[in-house]
Amino acid sequence: MISVFFSYSHRDEALRDELEIHLSSLKRQGAIGTWHDRRIDAGHEVDSEISEHLELADIILLLVSPYFIASDYCYDIEMNRAMERHKRGEALVIPIILHPCDWRAAPFGKLMAVPTDGKPISKFPNQHDAFLEVTKAVRKAAEDMRLRLSPRFSDETLPEASNRNATIVPDIRSSNLRIKKEFTDLEKDRFLGEAFEYIAKFFEGSLSELKARNAEVDTECGC
Incomplete structure (x- = not known):
């Protein structure tokens, strides 16, 4: 000033x-x-x-x-x-x-x-x-x-100006950083079990909601 x-x-x-x-x-x-x-x-x-x-x-x-x-x-x-x-x-x-x-x-x-x-x-x-x-x-x-x-x-304003005008330069690295993944039999079995459990819960929840909205619908599975 x-x-x-x-x-x-x-x-x-x-x-x-x-x-x-x-x-x-x-x-x-x-x-x-x-x-x-x-x-x-x-x-x-x-x-x-x-x-x-x-x-x-x-x-x-x-x-x-x-x-x-x-x-x-x-x-x-x-x-x-x-x-x-x-x-x-x-x-x-x-x-x-x-x-x-x-x-x-x-x-x-x-x-x-x-x-x-x-x-x-x-x-x-x-x-x-x-x-x-x-x-x-x-x-x-x-x-x-x-x-x-x-x-x-x-x-007096150097820090602010420097931060505003500074160019951020990314670190140099390779663009291909993927690693090939081989799943073991245990991992495959675990995935199938978790997937089946998720699908079963999904259908159970859907049937419960369907029955709540439509009382006349029979959602019981006869075996």
Whole structure:
């Protein structure tokens, strides 16, 4: 599963929530897993938790706004580290423009942003259209990332795939395995005795059933 990290200002939390709703289809399909700092449990160290998930993320979404750029934590810590990993090919950074701001002068300004042409989501008459564009971009990025990291995912499903694709090769053997059987006189006599007993019981049962169904029929054998 591709891990997705949200880097955002808490002032933009409502838009982050809306984006996560639109990414639900990808999460349900098992294509991605998402994380943001609101997932940190009580008593855990905030900085170390954020750093750990930032280092493990395959895709890092920068939710860009004036508040994001003004935040020392978002800009100086999360964004700078995200760009370092992006340049090394360790992760993919996708800028998502929430509100109008001077983002093109930022270190991520040369990256392809979404929505199309970096149009801020807040400027769309219907913001669902904007979030749909973002969702499609994240889906494409996740699919490309999965192909690039295919050995990692192949290892996770190797046993199942191997069992499914394995060809069962039968042992090499002769097709003529019959052995000629010679019956002894004792075996022949035993067979005749068992056969006679079976036939006698068959006729006895048939006559009994015939008499039960037809009382007028005399099944007694006069000797």
